[in-house]
Amino acid sequence: MIQINELHKKFGKNEVLGGVDLEIPQGGISAVLGPNGSGKTTLIKCILGMVIPNSGSIEACGQPTKKDWKYRQQINYLPQIANFPSNLKVAELISMIQDLRQKPSDADRLIALFELKPFLDKKLGALSGGTKQKVNIVLAFMFDSPLLMLDEPTTGLDPAALIQLKKLIRSEKEKGKTILITSHIMSFVEEVADEIVYLLEGNIHFKGSLEDLKSITLGTSLEEAITRLTTKEQLHDA
Numbered sequence: 001m002i003q004i005n006e007l008h009k010k011f012g013k014n015e016v017l018g019g020v021d022l023e024i025p026q027g028g029i030s031a032v033l034g035p036n037g038s039g040k041t042t043l044i045k046c047i048l049g050m051v052i053p054n055s056g057s058i059e060a061c062g063q064p065t066k067k068d069w070k071y072r073q074q075i076n077y078l079p080q081i082a083n084f085p086s087n088l089k090v091a092e093l094i095s096m097i098q099d100l101r102q103k104p105s106d107a108d109r110l111i112a113l114f115e116l117k118p119f120l121d122k123k124l125g126a127l128s129g130g131t132k133q134k135v136n137i138v139l140a141f142m143f144d145s146p147l148l149m150l151d152e153p154t155t156g157l158d159p160a161a162l163i164q165l166k167k168l169i170r171s172e173k174e175k176g177k178t179i180l181i182t183s184h185i186m187s188f189v190e191e192v193a194d195e196i197v198y199l200l201e202g203n204i205h206f207k208g209s210l211e212d213l214k215s216i217t218l219g220t221s222l223e224e225a226i227t228r229l230t231t232k233e234q235l236h237d238a
């Protein structure tokens, strides 16, 4: 579903991706983890064509991303920070995105799921952080696309909304979708992810199942395993 070879990205002198090779197979949930600033969002934006790499190649949904932007129609994206005009009303934003995508949309079901009906007539600028995130989740899930990329999807969500999000992610997986998630919430990752990709210092430091990660690091939880993975000596001791 995604094939990345020798991907390099620098911002000025800051080398963020230093030759990343990564293959994400079709179907299932991969979590891209790593410390703050390790390049998770940059990697996702490279796949989306929102950040132009210095070198390397990316194929997504069977197409090289360099040649043609049309592959993006097969991707649903939840950005870490969505910047929509604050004077736009929720209903206006949803219908604007529906008009732009020109695809059948599942918005009504998602609006009900996240109890957003009372907010449809409210301006985005007047919403709480968590409610804004629920709107962004509706936008990210309302079209039927084979690849979903979710950058910090749990940000600001209350427990009830978090349960709905997890259900939604699992039901998309059951439909055979490929889902790429970044998150710092290890309990969430542990519950939903099939595969862990750990980015450190511009490269993939680990890729494999949660069980493999725990057995390599002797970590009993994902949180502990990730902490040990970051401390190289402990990994060698393990």
Ligand SMILES: Nc1ncnc2c1ncn2[C@@H]1O[C@H](COP(=O)(O)OP(=O)(O)OP(=O)(O)O)[C@@H](O)[C@H]1O
Residues within 6 Å of the ligand: 011, 014, 016, 034, 035, 036, 037, 038, 039, 040, 041, 042, 043, 080
């Ligand atoms: N447009 C940009 N211009 C300059 N530097 C950038 C730009 N975007 C990202 N960076 C830098 O690239 C590095 C990686 O940022 P990125 O947002 O990809 O990290 P991240 O792993 O997603 O971090 P976090 O966990 O904090 O969200 C950081 O040092 C950041 O400052």
